[in-house]
Each structure stands twice: as C-alpha cells, then as structure tokens.
Amino acid sequence: MKSQRKLPVLAATAVLMLAITACSGNTPAEAPIEPSSTASPSPAQSTASPSPSPSTEPSSSSATEPSSSPAQEAKMIHGTGIYVGQIDNHSVEIKTEEGATSFELGAGLEQSLETLNMDDPVVFEYAKRSVEGDSSISQRVLSKLEKSAESGSAAPSTGRLAKTKTFKLTLEGMEEEKTATLATGAGYSLYVFDIFTFDAKTGKLAMKVDPGYYAEITKLPSDFNLDALQLEGEEELASTGKVTALGQKERDQRMTGIRLYLTAMGSDLTREYVVKEMDGQGYVIKLNIPQREASEGFGPHVYASLDSMVSR
Numbered sequence: 249m250k251s252q253r254k255l256p257v258l259a260a261t262a263v264l265m266l267a268i269t270a271c272s273g274n275t276p277a278e279a280p281i282e283p284s285s286t287a288s289p290s291p292a293q294s295t296a297s298p299s300p301s302p303s304t305e306p307s308s309s310s311a312t313e314p315s316s317s318p319a320q321e322a323k324m325i326h327g328t329g330i331y332v333g334q335i336d337n338h339s340v341e342i343k344t345e346e347g348a349t350s351f352e353l354g355a356g357l358e359q360s361l362e363t364l365n366m367d368d369p370v371v372f373e374y375a376k377r378s379v380e381g382d383s384s385i386s387q388r389v390l391s392k393l394e395k396s397a398e399s400g401s402a403a404p405s406t407g408r409l410a411k412t413k414t415f416k417l418t419l420e421g422m423e424e425e426k427t428a429t430l431a432t433g434a435g436y437s438l439y440v441f442d443i444f445t446f447d448a449k450t451g452k453l454a455m456k457v458d459p460g461y462y463a464e465i466t467k468l469p470s471d472f473n474l475d476a477l478q479l480e481g482e483e484e485l486a487s488t489g490k491v492t493a494l495g496q497k498e499r500d501q502r503m504t505g506i507r508l509y510l511t512a513m514g515s516d517l518t519r520e521y522v523v524k525e526m527d528g529q530g531y532v533i534k535l536n537i538p539q540r541e542a543s544e545g546f547g548p549h550v551y552a553s554l555d556s557m558v559s560r
Contacts, residue, residue, distance in 0.1 A: 324373050324391065331368045331395075332504050334361060340393070342370060343504060347416075352389045360393045367505040367526040367558075369396040413439050413556070417548040428553065432560070434467045435529065439556040441549045453553060460538045461546045463554060468530035474523065477532065478508055481521030484534075485512035488519045503555040515539075526559045 332341040332348060339352050351374055373392040379385040414427050428439035431446045440446045446453050451465035485491045489512040499506040508523035520535040533554060537546060
C-alpha cells in the first residue's frame with residue numbers, strides 16, 4: 249500500500265516540475281521579442297539617416313563657392329583715359345589704350361558726369377563682373393570716375409606725351425600697326441604719320457605723295473557760335489555737292505569730341521567741315537579728299553591723327 253501511494257506523489261511531483269519548466273520556458277520564448285524591440289530602433293536609425301544633411305552641407309558650401317568668384321571679379325582695376333561721353337543713362341565711353349571702351353556707371357556716379365566735358369583726361373576705377381545668366385560676358389562697372397588732377401583746365405602738356413605712338417589702322421581690309429610722331433600746332437598737339445607733312449603755322453596736314461589730300465586745322469575763339477559755324481560750313485561745301493550733317497554715331501566712328509560734322513560729295517571730290525572741341529576749346533577742321541589712288545590710305549591715317557589731338 250505504501251508503494252502504491254508513492255506513485256501518485258511521484259506523478260504529482262513530475263507534473264509540478266513540468267509546470268515549472270513550462271513556466272520557465274515561457275521566459276526564454278519571450279526573449280526573442282527583445283531583439284525585435286532592439287530592432288525597432290532601426291526605424292529610428294532610418295529617420296536619423298537623413299542626417300546625410302551633412303551631405304547637403306557640401307552642396308550648400310559649393311553653392312557659396314560661386315559667390316566667391318564675384319569677390320574675385322570685384323578686384324578694382326585702375327585706369328586713365330579720355331572721356332568721350334555718355335552712351336545712355338547708365339553707361340559712358342572712355343578712350344583708353346585699348347581704344348574706345350564702354351563702362352557701366354556704379355552707384356552714385358551720375359553726379360560725377362556733371363563735372364566732365366568731352367575729351368577731358370580722366371582717372372577711374374572699375375571691376376569686371378559677369379553678366380547674370382552668361383558667365384562668358386563681363387561688364388566693366390565703374391566705382392570712381394573723375395577728371396585727372398594733372399589736367400587742370402586743359403589736357404596734359406606735350407611734355408607728358410610720348411614722342412611717338414603706335415596706332416592700329418585698318419588698311420585695305422587688314423589691321424596694321426603704324427607709328428606716328430608728336431607734332432605741335434597752335435594751342436594743340438597731335439601725332440603725325442610719316443606719310444604726311446605738317447605745317448605748324450597753317451595747321452595743314454597733307455599727304456606727301458599727293459598734297460591734294462589734306463586737312464587744315466584752325467583754332468576758334470573761346471566764344472565761338474556753333475550755329476554760325478554750321479551756316480559757314482554749309483556755304484563752303486555747297487559748291488561741291490549736297491551737304492549732309494552726320495549724326496552722333498557716325499561722328500564717333502571717325503573722331504571723338506566732334507560738335508559738328510558736315511560733308512559734301514561731288515563727282516571726284518569729297519569735302520568735310522568739322523568742329524572739334526577739347527576742354528572747351530574749339531577747332532575747325534577742313535578736309536579735302538579727292539577720288540584718286542591715295543583715297544584708301546588717307547582716311548584711316550588722317551582720322552587717327554586728328555583724333556589724337558590734345559589741347560596744351
């Protein structure tokens with residue numbers, strides 16, 4: 249009987265042990281949940297992964313790099329030249345060693361123009377800036393423009409001018425460099441090419457091979473009347489042919505500082521009557537241009553010489 253009672257006790261003990269084991273087994277079964285709960289940060293990591301915002305930072309810094317290039321372009325360049333005049337309300341033209349050059353007016357420079365006259369020697373500062381939308385094109389933007397302190401009321405004296413100067417001329421469709429020598433007339437100086445003779449007393453610039461090609465320069469009184477000069481010029485040229493007054497654009501293509509430009513063309517002769525003004529001093533220039541072999545070379549040389557005139 250005792251042995252039979254032990255069996256149920258042993259069986260109960262075994263059942264109890266199984267129950268304990270089953271309970272303790274549930275705990276390891278829940279353990280796998282913990283990896284899944286630790287895996288849940290992976291969404292957090294995925295939300296944190298947009299921290300490739302550092303990768304956007306290089307792009308923003310690269311965006312600031314172009315802004316440094318305007319800073320480089322903003323380097324100031326100093327220059328000197330001869331003031332030609334306004335092109336429009338926001339730009340001017342200055343004759344430099346490179347030739348007639350246009351410049352944009354910087355802020356506040358409009359008032360500076362009121363102190364300048366055509367053909368005034370000027371000093372200036374400018375920066376080259378790329379045109380928005382096309383980096384291949386640059387503008388010269390002035391930050392300073394004023395009359396040269398050396399000029400006073402007149403252009404630099406001949407003592408400051410080089411004895412010779414090289415010009416670029418277009419002859420028979422080809423660009424050539426020609427050297428001219430400084431000469432002095434009545435109240436002015438100009439550069440004369442070796443194809444010309446120049447009489448300082450009469451102000452006559454004539455071709456050596458054909459003296460029928462010439463320009464005569466006459467100094468005007470300080471109170472000259474432009475309207476009266478126009479009437480005089482029209483009367484002088486009327487015998488040659490129909491008299492035409494050139495517009496500003498056509499004048500600038502030939503010379504700077506032109507106040508009046510009349511021309512008349514006949515069957516074998518062209519005559520021109522020009523009023524040129526420098527620093528308030530006016531000159532009448534009369535050109536005689538026959539239609540002969542020397543016509544091709546006379547124009548480029550004589551206009552370059554006359555354009556080089558400065559008061560003294």
